[in-house]
Amino acid sequence: MKDSGDSKDQQLMVALRVRPISVAELEEGATIIAHKLDEQMVVLMDPMEDPDDILRAHRSREKSYLFDVAFDFTSTQMVYQATTKGLIEGVISGYNATVFAYGPTGCGKTYTMLGTDHEPGIYVRTLNDLFRAIEETSNDMEYEVSMSYLEIYNEMIRDLLNPTLGYLELREDSKGVIQVAGITEVSTINANEVMQLLIKGNQQRTQEPTAANQTSSRSHAVLQVAVRQRSRIKSIMQEVRLGRLFMIDLAGSERASQTQNRGQRMKEGAHINRSLLALGNCINALSDKGSNKYVNYRDSKLTRLLKDSLGGNSHTVMIAHISPASTAFEESRNTLTYAGRAKNIKTRVKQNLLTVSYHIAQYTHIIQDMRSEIQQLKGKIQQQARRGLALGRLDRGDIRHIQAEVQLQAEMRALHEQLTGTFQQEMDARRRLVELEKQATEIELEIDTVSRLLSTSGWKHKKSRKGLKGQEERRKKEKESDVGSDILEPPEVASARDSITALLEEQKRLHKEKLVLQQRCQQELHTRCQDLQEMLLRLISSEEQQEVLSLLCQLHRFEMENTEVQSHALLHICDKIIWGQKQIIDDHNLPVPQHLENLYTMYHREQEEVSLEQATITDLVGSRAQKEGFLPKITPAEVTLTPDSDPESVNSEAKDLQNTTLPCLTTERGPDLSGTSLVNSHSSSSAIITKAYLAHTARPWAWPAKTSCVSIPPPIPVGSLVTQEVPPANSLGCNRTSSPNRGEKLSEIPLDPKEGKESLTKSILAKAARQRSQAQATEQRHLLAPTTERTSLSLNSLSEADDARPLGSTLQHAASDNNLSSSTGDVPLRVIGYQADGPRPWLAGQKKTDKKREESLEEKTRKQRSLEVTGQGLSRPKTHVPRPRPRESTVGHKVPAYSHPAAGNQHPGTASLPLAPIRLPPSEGAGSGDALPLTVTSKPAGITRLPTRGPHQPHGPQDKDGLFRPN
Numbered sequence: 001m002k003d004s005g006d007s008k009d010q011q012l013m014v015a016l017r018v019r020p021i022s023v024a025e026l027e028e029g030a031t032i033i034a035h036k037l038d039e040q041m042v043v044l045m046d047p048m049e050d051p052d053d054i055l056r057a058h059r060s061r062e063k064s065y066l067f068d069v070a071f072d073f074t075s076t077q078m079v080y081q082a083t084t085k086g087l088i089e090g091v092i093s094g095y096n097a098t099v100f101a102y103g104p105t106g107c108g109k110t111y112t113m114l115g116t117d118h119e120p121g122i123y124v125r126t127l128n129d130l131f132r133a134i135e136e137t138s139n140d141m142e143y144e145v146s147m148s149y150l151e152i153y154n155e156m157i158r159d160l161l162n163p164t165l166g167y168l169e170l171r172e173d174s175k176g177v178i179q180v181a182g183i184t185e186v187s188t189i190n191a192n193e194v195m196q197l198l199i200k201g202n203q204q205r206t207q208e209p210t211a212a213n214q215t216s217s218r219s220h221a222v223l224q225v226a227v228r229q230r231s232r233i234k235s236i237m238q239e240v241r242l243g244r245l246f247m248i249d250l251a252g253s254e255r256a257s258q259t260q261n262r263g264q265r266m267k268e269g270a271h272i273n274r275s276l277l278a279l280g281n282c283i284n285a286l287s288d289k290g291s292n293k294y295v296n297y298r299d300s301k302l303t304r305l306l307k308d309s310l311g312g313n314s315h316t317v318m319i320a321h322i323s324p325a326s327t328a329f330e331e332s333r334n335t336l337t338y339a340g341r342a343k344n345i346k347t348r349v350k351q352n353l354l355t356v357s358y359h360i361a362q363y364t365h366i367i368q369d370m371r372s373e374i375q376q377l378k379g380k381i382q383q384q385a386r387r388g389l390a391l392g393r394l395d396r397g398d399i400r401h402i403q404a405e406v407q408l409q410a411e412m413r414a415l416h417e418q419l420t421g422t423f424q425q426e427m428d429a430r431r432r433l434v435e436l437e438k439q440a441t442e443i444e445l446e447i448d449t450v451s452r453l454l455s456t457s458g459w460k461h462k463k464s465r466k467g468l469k470g471q472e473e474r475r476k477k478e479k480e481s482d483v484g485s486d487i488l489e490p491p492e493v494a495s496a497r498d499s500i501t502a503l504l505e506e507q508k509r510l511h512k513e514k515l516v517l518q519q520r521c522q523q524e525l526h527t528r529c530q531d532l533q534e535m536l537l538r539l540i541s542s543e544e545q546q547e548v549l550s551l552l553c554q555l556h557r558f559e560m561e562n563t564e565v566q567s568h569a570l571l572h573i574c575d576k577i578i579w580g581q582k583q584i585i586d587d588h589n590l591p592v593p594q595h596l597e598n599l600y601t602m603y604h605r606e607q608e609e610v611s612l613e614q615a616t617i618t619d620l621v622g623s624r625a626q627k628e629g630f631l632p633k634i635t636p637a638e639v640t641l642t643p644d645s646d647p648e649s650v651n652s653e654a655k656d657l658q659n660t661t662l663p664c665l666t667t668e669r670g671p672d673l674s675g676t677s678l679v680n681s682h683s684s685s686s687a688i689i690t691k692a693y694l695a696h697t698a699r700p701w702a703w704p705a706k707t708s709c710v711s712i713p714p715p716i717p718v719g720s721l722v723t724q725e726v727p728p729a730n731s732l733g734c735n736r737t738s739s740p741n742r743g744e745k746l747s748e749i750p751l752d753p754k755e756g757k758e759s760l761t762k763s764i765l766a767k768a769a770r771q772r773s774q775a776q777a778t779e780q781r782h783l784l785a786p787t788t789e790r791t792s793l794s795l796n797s798l799s800e801a802d803d804a805r806p807l808g809s810t811l812q813h814a815a816s817d818n819n820l821s822s823s824t825g826d827v828p829l830r831v832i833g834y835q836a837d838g839p840r841p842w843l844a845g846q847k848k849t850d851k852k853r854e855e856s857l858e859e860k861t862r863k864q865r866s867l868e869v870t871g872q873g874l875s876r877p878k879t880h881v882p883r884p885r886p887r888e889s890t891v892g893h894k895v896p897a898y899s900h901p902a903a904g905n906q907h908p909g910t911a912s913l914p915l916a917p918i919r920l921p922p923s924e925g926a927g928s929g930d931a932l933p934l935t936v937t938s939k940p941a942g943i944t945r946l947p948t949r950g951p952h953q954p955h956g957p958q959d960k961d962g963l964f965r966p967n
């Protein structure tokens with residue numbers, strides 16, 4: 001909870017009420033000694049004064065007291081108007097307030113607070129007005145009201161709404177707010193209901209006759225009403241105001257002689273007096289303006305409970321009561337003295353605000369709510385239009401008026417079309433931005449990889465030339481060779497250099513495009529939307545229509561935000577799903593159809609390529625560190641590629657390993673959620689699999705696939721005009737699920753699990769292939785010089801070619817990516833090899849040159865690749881923490897190029913997904929508990945909350961047995 005920042009000092013308000021003199025007092029021969037002089041002043045005469053004592057007469061015959069407001073026997077229960085009514089507005093807008101009745105026994109405290117049937121007191125009047133105020137503002141605000149009722153009897157707290165709970169304890173939370181642990185809080189919907197509860201509670205309250213009062217309250221009673229208010233206008237950050245109102249009827253101080261109490265009554269009296277004394281001490285300490293006196297709230301439960309009301313965050317009103325009788329002079333004087341002091345007490349009042357932020361899952365609910373609101377408003381508008389039309393026919397018949405209307409309609413229609421078009425453009429631009437961000441990350445990673453390869457190649461080249469010469473000499477020669485390195489630059493260095501230049505250019509281009517788009521989004525399109533919206537609003541005369549339009553525009557924005565967040569989140573989730581499924585299959589040894597197996601292989605290959613790239617980075621970091629003398633040289637203990645190794649045998653070994661079983665996941669932990677999986681999720685084929693997969697496993701909560709994540713704006717009605725945008729024809733993962741009512745083609749999924757799996761797999765393959773071929777076709781259009789010889793995961797040929805392809809090709813492919821360390825020599829030299837979708841534009845132009853160089857220098861390069869180079873190229877620093885891998889990764893383990901970098905070694909370009917706040921909806925299982933419901937109750941620990949009913953909710957079953965259900 002936070003305060004609004006506008007906390008201010010507030011003086012305690014003190015009122016005095018002098019009750020009428022009672023028959024008993026009159027019978028005792030008492031005279032009236034308390035008189036109200038004006039609205040604020042009361043005079044108390046000393047009945048013991050000797051009127052003939054002239055010396056003392058002027059000093060003490062009478063004493064006047066000034067209060068904020070004073071009442072005498074003529075006053076009615078309208079005391080409420082002058083004391084408490086003003087607190088209500090504050091309470092419903094998040095301020096705390098306290099009203100408490102103070103005074104000796106039998107002076108009218110309960111009369112003021114509770115009153116009688118005919119003369120209801122402050123409780124009833126306050127609650128009536130509170131609910132009335134809630135009702136008046138309920139169009140804009142949503143409320144939740146709850147109440148609790150307790151008594152402090154003999155220094156013990158009892159729940160008056162549920163006495164079976166026994167005695168309760170007071171607890172102070174971390175913010176110093178006092179709470180009654182385990183108290184029953186009942187949600188209420190109207191003042192009547194509260195009154196019923198109050199009556200029920202009062203029946204439980206300890207009340208006994210004494211000589212001073214036939215209906216003497218033997219306890220302090222505390223009624224607490226909590227009001228939570230939040231705006232009905234949904235937004236991502238919502239503010240909830242929590243106001244608490246305490247209404248306290250204290251037990252009265254008493255003299256033993258006056259009450260003639262014995263036994264239990266006397267004990268009660270002692271407790272009452274002790275707690276009231278503690279209260280008096282607190283008042284004394286708090287009212288002593290100058291001194292910084294310690295305020296001992298801990299002396300009694302009453303003062304602990306009143307801590308905030310007296311010295312903290314609360315608007316507080318004290319209504320002091322006295323008897324006008326001369327026989328009660330001492331008590332009256334004491335009461336007036338304490339009440340007078342209490343006027344000096346200041347509290348610091350601030351609004352209690354809770355800020356609730358919504359998570360992605362709740363966007364859907366908000367959008368849903370807004371939609372239904374829009375529907376309601378539309379209905380109203382239509383009704384009005386019909387009514388208007390009927391009236392028009394009867395009364396007007398004015399052709400000019402109708403013409404003007406028609407013209408206006410046409411104007412509005414045009415504006416409306418522009419507005420929806422602009423929204424669509426903005427949404428497209430935003431989607432493109434997300435794509436650009438993804439591409440930028442990939443490029444960053446590639447640049448880094450290539451630049452590291454470049455530096456290592458240069459270093460290795462130099463090293464092979466220098467041989468085993470002395471350290472000093474080597475350094476010198478290194479400097480020299482730096483100058484002449486251009487002349488002897490090996491082909492891979494030249495190729496890497498070219499790649500970097502191309503990558504940098506591409507990066508620049510993307511950056512520019514991103515800036516342009518951002519500007520277009522923020523300035524041009526956004527402003528245009530706003531302008532159009534304003535223009536339309538000006539044309540629309542009906543308030544409801546205006547509201548509908550505003551809501552729709554807001555809805556569009558939500559959907560746009562939603563789209564962005566979902567796009568980011570989707571790929572991450574896809575990875576999780578695939579890994580989870582794979583794990584289940586492995587754990588249970590489930591038979592997997594060939595198609596699915598192929599897809600998994602493809603998915604893993606994608607992952608490995610990325611992993612390889614990362615391993616290379618880490619490896620090169622290690623190499624560099626070695627070069628600079630930070631790390632000892634590590635020779636891999638497992639099978640490594642040596643110049644003597646037969647490349648074929650290595651391949652066949654790898655092949656064997658791959659042929660053994662399905663690619664299997666280790667079960668230690670799930671997929672790495674950090675950078676690796678980000679890159680994975682960005683690598684195209686895995687994304688396609690997952691997209692296709694999601695399209696088939698779509699549930700109401702499932703998020704739309706990236707390629708189809710442009711939300712389709714709902715139609716914006718203008719007057720009676722409603723237009724509907726047609727959803728894009730693209731079908732792959734095209735089902736929008738940002739709102740649950742968007743249908744998924746679930747019917748396409750067969751119910752039989754086996755059949756379902758097969759058909760799912762087929763469908764995934766088909767869709768993946770289709771998607772990939774589309775993507776490839778598009779990409780080829782952009783290529784400068786398309787190449788056909790490149791190792792490619794062309795999904796056009798995936799279904800057939802993948803079967804035909806030797807299984808070892810994964811290894812080969814992966815190894816060929818790291819040509820520096822490959823000893824096969826029969827794989828075309830490629831520096832950037834992890835791309836699966838055909839060459840990138842920046843690689844295409846250099847392809848031929850590379851090949852020539854490769855051929856001419858192949859022999860030379862092979863020689864240069866010594867055992868040491870190979871080992872270094874593939875080894876990984878000891879700091880590597882291998883990421884859980886499918887079983888193929890054992891191959892990777894033998895051929896260290898497959899090793900995975902530790903999370904800490906991740907390239908900064910592989911920024912992690914902004915997924916932390918995303919909570920999956922309950923249907924996802926794990927997320928069920930996490931999905932934050934829109935509950936903002938700040939119920940203290942241990943509070944027993946009876947079934948909640950907000951003021952606008954229908955009655956629940958708890959109403960049956962009298963408004964609450966005891967435990």
Ligand SMILES: Nc1ncnc2c1ncn2[C@@H]1O[C@H](COP(=O)(O)OP(=O)(O)OP(=O)(O)O)[C@@H](O)[C@H]1O
Nearest residue numbers: 019105106107108109110111213215216217251252
């Ligand atoms: N302003 C009033 N007008 C009429 N009757 C009153 C007024 N104030 C008090 N009484 C009557 O005086 C009697 C005692 O009042 P009440 O029980 O409210 O005192 P109390 O201060 O609550 O006493 P205790 O502390 O013992 O509970 C009751 O019968 C009540 O009806």
